[in-house]
Amino acid sequence: MSTESLRIVWIYPDLLSTYGDRGNLLILARRARQRGMPVETLEVRSDQRLPATADIYLIGGGEDGPQALGAQRLLADGGLHRAVAQGSVVFGVCAGYQLLGTSFFAKGTQYRGLELLDLASDRGPTRAVGELAGEVDPRLGIPYLTGFENHGGRTRLGPGVAPLARVSAGVGNDGQTEGAWRGKLLGTYSHGPALARNPALADLLLRWATGVHQLPPLNDTWHERLRSERRHAVAAAARP
């Protein structure tokens, strides 16, 4: 954690913000403040330099054109790579997840990714739209993942990353696994405000960023009701 406050950067909201992505920034900042941490949030537009000294970087979803443009600008900027080398946390969602990998497809063309995660994304046969759920990698110590996905990609994971979850509903990477993580970098197809449905994931990012392993618990009544309601809805939809 940087010396005075927890610094959270939202990368390129002008390009990569399609599905309520702002929610992740709001939720992380709020959960940190509720624990008494001073927080500084920064929205960095694509025509600005990316500071390399923040604690957490968020990259959201976007349409094909903005995704390709975002990757190109992040490669040219280099700030995110320097931040990762210094141990910053990165959380990528949907298009933002794909562009952390080695390559992705947009508008029928293959683009070079940031090569921060060992994964590559292709166009899938169909668009994956709907509820997404699965048991999270037990090493992360958080409960099941719940979300909504809306993407046309299929992602192959290389040996350098572990899947975030095993899919029980929806498609995720390929119908089997969903998302990926390595070190303090984590990506998911659970799009938009993924942390609204997964407050434990928000706390995981905060633990990674602060090095504080025991965060005081918060009142998560509404998050838990939402999780439970979605879990029942997914189960009901799966019944023949």
Added chain:
Amino acid sequence: MPLRAKVASSVSRTAAALSRAAGRGDGSVIGGWIGLKIDPDLLAHLSAGRAIALISGTNGKTTTTRLAAAAVGVLGRVATNSFGANMPTGHTSALAKAGSTPYAVLEVDEHYLAQVLEATDPHVVALLNLSRDQLDRAKEVAMMAQLWRSALVKHPEVRVVANADDPMVVWATTPPPQHDPRIAPPHVTWFSAGQRWHDDSWVCPECGSTIQRSGVQWWCSGCPLRRPEPQWVVEDDGVLDPTGAWHKVKLQLPGKVNIGNAATALAVAAEFGVRPVDAVLQLGSVASVAGRYAQVDRDGRNIRLLLAKNPASWLEAFDMADHAPTLLSINARDPDGLDTSWLFDVDFAPLRGRQVLITGDRAYDLAVRLDVNDVPFQHVQTFGEAVRAVPPGRLEVIANYTAFQDIRAELDRVN
């Protein structure tokens, strides 16, 4: 009209009447559906001989259609799909039901604009705005703008009334660079109605550069796309027409956004030759639009219904609502879109300090959003419980599409 079309038109009217009599809906879709089964060209046949305006966009199209129909009504009878049934079945039904009229003003779902342009050969098409709406199903904003652009290129004779404040609309209205120079570009009249929502137009759809903004002006930093000079402009509580004359707009509908819709309606009516000074008087006759803005008194509460379907329209709803107890209701059924992520694109902070109640199928999604937004709220299971939970006086209800219809049904399908 060919015989087949006559039969189809008559059957269509009967089916709509039966649907209404059976209490199964407004009858505004079913009649058209049956008619189109009998004669697939029925919409084209019903359109022939009428001077038609089409009105499309993500938000405001139902209200603008209602206002424009009132304004064009100065000239004679106007057919219109006033229940928001805005796909070809709804258009067919509305035209069949109206019988022979010299004019028609039709609201068109933005996905169907190309098809309806083709079928109805309109005199004028009004393009209001394009923003994110039901992204799990709808086309993304840039793709929608591209569809509009391709459709307009095929109809260079149609007169266009378009929003100068929305870069996506301006781009859709501009012929592509490879456009055949021998075909004249469409005649466009620009209006400025203000735009609160900018988050879908930071990137130029033509060249991918950043769109810059300063006051009302916007321009692309990488290509010539920029805000055209509007001929119709909202100023205070009125509208400036192309001659520079200002007309006070007295509406029963709340909010600045409806003054903007009125400006659009006046511009559309002017394309038929209606003078704004005559049209503006008609606009005040519109009290509610398919239940939107309707007020109902129940148990000492004055309940007002506001529909908000997507982030841009929630911002407008907060602007329209009084500082009074407010019920928010959210569903995520098929017509609403299944994804509630957009709730985080809305800043609910304007509701702080008001008594807030929440309900609907997806009340918990809303609960989390309000919690994160530091807006205190109370969750209620039913509409009746909400009414009992607030003191006598105004209760504002803001709901998305099916949640709105549910509450409207509780209030005896108020119009």
